[in-house]
Amino acid sequence: MSKKVIKPIVLIVVFIAALITFCITTNKGNKDMTTKQADATLPVMSFNLDKIKINTLHGYTTEMDPTKMRDCVIPISDDRKLSLSISTYGMAVDRISYKIRSMDGKRLVADDEISSFSNKDNTIQADVNMPNVMDENTEYLLVFTITSGQDNVYYYSRIMQTDGKAAAKVVEFAKKFHDETFIKDDKSFFTTYMETTTGDRNTLAHVDLTSTVSQITWGSMAAAQYTNPVIALKEINDSYDVVTIDYVMSCVDGKGETEYYNVREYFRLRQTESRMYVLNYERTANQIFNSENSFISDSGSVMLGIRSSEAEYRANEAGSVICFVQEGDLYSYDINNGMIIKVFSFRDAEGIDERENWNHHDIKIVSVDEAGSIDFVVYGYMNRGTHEGEVGTGVYHYDGLAHTIDEEAFIPSKTSYEVLKAEMGKMLYLNEKNEFYLMMDDSLYRINLGSMSVKKVVEGLSTGSYCASESNRYFAWVDSANQYSSNTIKVMDLKSGKTFEVKKGDDQYLRPLGFIGEDFIYGQANAADVVSDAAGNTTFPMNGLIILDTSDQSELKTYTPSGGYVEKISVDGYTVTIDLIAQNNGVYAEIGQDTIMNREADSKQKIALDTSQSDTKLTVSAISIAGGKKPDKLKQLTAQMTINSHDTAVDLKFDDNTVHFYVYAKGDVIFASDNISDAIKQANDSMGVVIDSNQQYVWMRARKNAVNAFANIACNEIDKDADSVVKSVSAMLTYNDVTVSVSELIGAGSSAVDVLKNNLPDKEILDLQGVSSEDIIFYISQGNPVFAMTGNTSAVLVTGYSSNGALYIYNPDNGATTSMSYEDADRMFYNGGLHFITYMTK
Numbered sequence: 001m002s003k004k005v006i007k008p009i010v011l012i013v014v015f016i017a018a019l020i021t022f023c024i025t026t027n028k029g030n031k032d033m034t035t036k037q038a039d040a041t042l043p044v045m046s047f048n049l050d051k052i053k054i055n056t057l058h059g060y061t062t063e064m065d066p067t068k069m070r071d072c073v074i075p076i077s078d079d080r081k082l083s084l085s086i087s088t089y090g091m092a093v094d095r096i097s098y099k100i101r102s103m104d105g106k107r108l109v110a111d112d113e114i115s116s117f118s119n120k121d122n123t124i125q126a127d128v129n130m131p132n133v134m135d136e137n138t139e140y141l142l143v144f145t146i147t148s149g150q151d152n153v154y155y156y157s158r159i160m161q162t163d164g165k166a167a168a169k170v171v172e173f174a175k176k177f178h179d180e181t182f183i184k185d186d187k188s189f190f191t192t193y194m195e196t197t198t199g200d201r202n203t204l205a206h207v208d209l210t211s212t213v214s215q216i217t218w219g220s221m222a223a224a225q226y227t228n229p230v231i232a233l234k235e236i237n238d239s240y241d242v243v244t245i246d247y248v249m250s251c252v253d254g255k256g257e258t259e260y261y262n263v264r265e266y267f268r269l270r271q272t273e274s275r276m277y278v279l280n281y282e283r284t285a286n287q288i289f290n291s292e293n294s295f296i297s298d299s300g301s302v303m304l305g306i307r308s309s310e311a312e313y314r315a316n317e318a319g320s321v322i323c324f325v326q327e328g329d330l331y332s333y334d335i336n337n338g339m340i341i342k343v344f345s346f347r348d349a350e351g352i353d354e355r356e357n358w359n360h361h362d363i364k365i366v367s368v369d370e371a372g373s374i375d376f377v378v379y380g381y382m383n384r385g386t387h388e389g390e391v392g393t394g395v396y397h398y399d400g401l402a403h404t405i406d407e408e409a410f411i412p413s414k415t416s417y418e419v420l421k422a423e424m425g426k427m428l429y430l431n432e433k434n435e436f437y438l439m440m441d442d443s444l445y446r447i448n449l450g451s452m453s454v455k456k457v458v459e460g461l462s463t464g465s466y467c468a469s470e471s472n473r474y475f476a477w478v479d480s481a482n483q484y485s486s487n488t489i490k491v492m493d494l495k496s497g498k499t500f501e502v503k504k505g506d507d508q509y510l511r512p513l514g515f516i517g518e519d520f521i522y523g524q525a526n527a528a529d530v531v532s533d534a535a536g537n538t539t540f541p542m543n544g545l546i547i548l549d550t551s552d553q554s555e556l557k558t559y560t561p562s563g564g565y566v567e568k569i570s571v572d573g574y575t576v577t578i579d580l581i582a583q584n585n586g587v588y589a590e591i592g593q594d595t596i597m598n599r600e601a602d603s604k605q606k607i608a609l610d611t612s613q614s615d616t617k618l619t620v621s622a623i624s625i626a627g628g629k630k631p632d633k634l635k636q637l638t639a640q641m642t643i644n645s646h647d648t649a650v651d652l653k654f655d656d657n658t659v660h661f662y663v664y665a666k667g668d669v670i671f672a673s674d675n676i677s678d679a680i681k682q683a684n685d686s687m688g689v690v691i692d693s694n695q696q697y698v699w700m701r702a703r704k705n706a707v708n709a710f711a712n713i714a715c716n717e718i719d720k721d722a723d724s725v726v727k728s729v730s731a732m733l734t735y736n737d738v739t740v741s742v743s744e745l746i747g748a749g750s751s752a753v754d755v756l757k758n759n760l761p762d763k764e765i766l767d768l769q770g771v772s773s774e775d776i777i778f779y780i781s782q783g784n785p786v787f788a789m790t791g792n793t794s795a796v797l798v799t800g801y802s803s804n805g806a807l808y809i810y811n812p813d814n815g816a817t818t819s820m821s822y823e824d825a826d827r828m829f830y831n832g833g834l835h836f837i838t839y840m841t842k
Helices: 005-027 164-180 188-192 417-424 676-687 724-735 742-747 752-759 775-779 822-830
Strands: 044-049 052-058 073-076 080-088 093-102 108-113 119-120 122-128 139-148 151-161 207-210 230-236 241-254 258-271 274-287 302-305 314-317 321-326 329-334 340-342 361-368 376-382 393-397 406-415 429-430 436-441 443-448 453-458 466-467 473-476 488-493 497-505 509-514 517-528 545-547 554-559 565-572 575-584 586-598 607-613 618-623 637-638 639-642 661-665 669-673 689-692 697-699 763-769 785-788 795-801 807-809 816-821 834-842
Touching: 044 164, 052 073, 052 151, 052 164, 073 080, 093 122, 093 321, 108 575, 122 618, 164 188, 164 230, 164 241, 164 258, 164 274, 164 517, 164 763, 207 565, 241 406, 241 429, 302 321, 314 361, 314 607, 321 618, 340 376, 340 393, 361 429, 361 669, 361 807, 376 417, 376 429, 393 417, 393 724, 393 834, 406 436, 417 436, 417 669, 473 517, 509 565, 517 554, 517 565, 545 565, 545 752, 545 795, 565 586, 637 639, 661 676, 669 676, 676 689, 676 763, 724 742, 724 785, 742 752, 752 763, 752 834, 775 785, 775 795, 775 822, 775 834, 807 822
Parallel strands: 052 230, 073 151, 340 637, 406 639
Antiparallel strands: 044 052, 044 080, 080 122, 093 108, 093 139, 119 122, 139 151, 207 274, 230 241, 241 258, 258 274, 302 618, 314 321, 321 329, 329 340, 361 376, 376 393, 393 406, 429 436, 436 443, 443 453, 466 473, 473 488, 488 497, 509 517, 517 545, 545 554, 565 575, 575 586, 607 618, 661 669, 661 689, 689 697, 763 834, 785 795, 785 834, 795 807, 807 816
16 A cells, blocks of 8 residues: 555544544543433422311422412311321421411411421321411411421411311312212213303313313213312302312323323302302313324324413424423424424423422523524423422523523512512513513513623503513503603614604603504504593593504504594404593593404414314314424434523512502412502402402402491581582591591692592502492492592492492482492493592501
8 A cells, every 4th residue: 555545544543543532531520511400309288178188388498478479278167276288208307387477477476386296108297276366267378387407498378267167068069079070971960050051162171160061071081080189278258269179180092192181170169058059160171291192293283282272382483493382391393303302391201290290380482593492481480400499580591402401590589470470471581682671560670691780671660651562572661650641652672672762742642552463552642632530530532543663663554533532452463452432521431442453464474373173172272384294203302401500590679569469360360460440350350359469358259248338428527518529538538537628638739549548548549440330349348438430520439238239329419328229320430430449458
């Protein structure tokens, strides 16, 4: 062999040998910097009610704000005995203690340790004699602390001394109803409770009393209960009790594959001496996605199965990578490479652990690039891993090539997942400059994930003063202090960080209303048309709408109502529904609706959420893919977490003084707002309750059957010659033993709300707008009169109600109290713009 041939071969061999030596040398001593999430370790606590296990509590590794941890309520009878059980999962328990506080968390009622408990087979049992310090039928906060070595784990609940046997009967009935849903050959049990079949007959994802009995009993599905039911008492009052039951259902499909479903049942029950009334029953079922089952259809669609109609999903620009969230898990489907990747999940591959499957977190997909890399946010309770037992917001980046996840930031929170979701779920965005935006406590924050610096971009936002696009890329707002008198709207592109302004002349006031896609909708009103009534309520009648292209600020469309004014809008897809108002005797009132269409949906959309019908499962959901096909082979991967060498925690200092109203319905927080009227409407529609920031009930359906008209209702002598608005406010103050010149205060520019706030400092003044007579009687049942406008400059007080549908109305002009039907009262209040003012004791 010639030297010309031998020399190159030798050089190649030497190079390969050197490369191998280099790799071995450089990797010596280096550990794999990825790992799976650490297993769940925290104990789970539950309670026994007449031998039925109820109210399972999950542990927190940091002390939370107890006023934001409202979950279930534990009933105890007059004997004050509390039976608890703790599944330790092998954790050593050295000490168990508890504290009882008032619902606002300010007053410590009891502080004690459980001195005696048994621990066998990783289960602790204890019977506790609770102290005799609680008033009957009054809720208190209950916080248990489990100490293990130097670590504490906290458990939060409510407790009430009430008729425990009555509560046990409610729970027993709910459990019986639940058991009957798995019995297909005996449907007679449900006959008493079902309503006329008016609901959707083609779904098992959501059933209620208007569904068929066949749907209630799972139709032709061979449904089986896979886990024991987790029963929780959510509300106890004189009018009804609320119970939820969570469990995992399993079913073998036609292909012989086992499927699992997270199921929740919600009961609103009323118990009488003769029978149990089912006021409401709803069941939701959502399939737990399993990539080991067959999930790609012949047309290439990703079959999600039985689930809610709302899904979090996104594709990259080419449509080659599809990401979706199902029951708290994030998956990525790489079409070109035939891979399904479990990107993020708290569930282990083996079995379903009650701690890992506790679905108290959400995942928001922020972006997907052409390499399949994903930016996403996980917020809520962390079931396992580095942040086990914490509530917070984690910002993550998944590398589509290395299949690893980096935690870029973690923002801890002292509130429950439900409250965090209701508040922060309004706004989350991550741009290409690694700037993360989120909204908390009425402020928009920007976190630079490189420097971990935090900036408050906008603060002091109130309901109606801002809106965000569906993608959260665009954020529009006006100064809350000038919410009804601003001629400028600021619109920020969070992708670039740049802001532009929409401006009009001084005679035109502007209001941000919403987005249709990324196009911005705002309303304009003549300054002269914006008015406040005698009680201080402002009406913003808009003479037109403008739809703006955010990319170049050009006007795409204008809308002018043919009659009346625009009050508000709602957007559904590419349709805008407009609520119209008109002036009647100096007061604006609703006159109907109108609709407009903006751009048509993109007919070339690469992916979409579709539904189809199945003989067994009825309606099933799928992500359809344009031009998709079933792959020959499918590779499965699970992403690994990167081990961080630096601290990712970001400490945001939130404003604890922000007042919010929370709507709890069906066992969860479904709405949070600083507007009490909006909260009442949501609670009314969903059969829920409204709680304020101090855990006080500020509205519920429960009330006394009748309340006699309040005695001693009269305005003071100082205001006896004033108008009815002044005299009504004066009468409310006099009823609370306060005597001031309301005429003088209102004459100096104060509103009725201002006068009440300044002179009733121990009361929480509630300014209600747009509610009905039925809604206000809760406050009367609490012993508080309700101020009601009856015209632009006239008012009365509602001071009682009868059991046969009448209100007692105090007329300050003649000092007489008369009865009036709800229908007549609503007509009178309609003339006043449905504007009410009342209060609750703080």
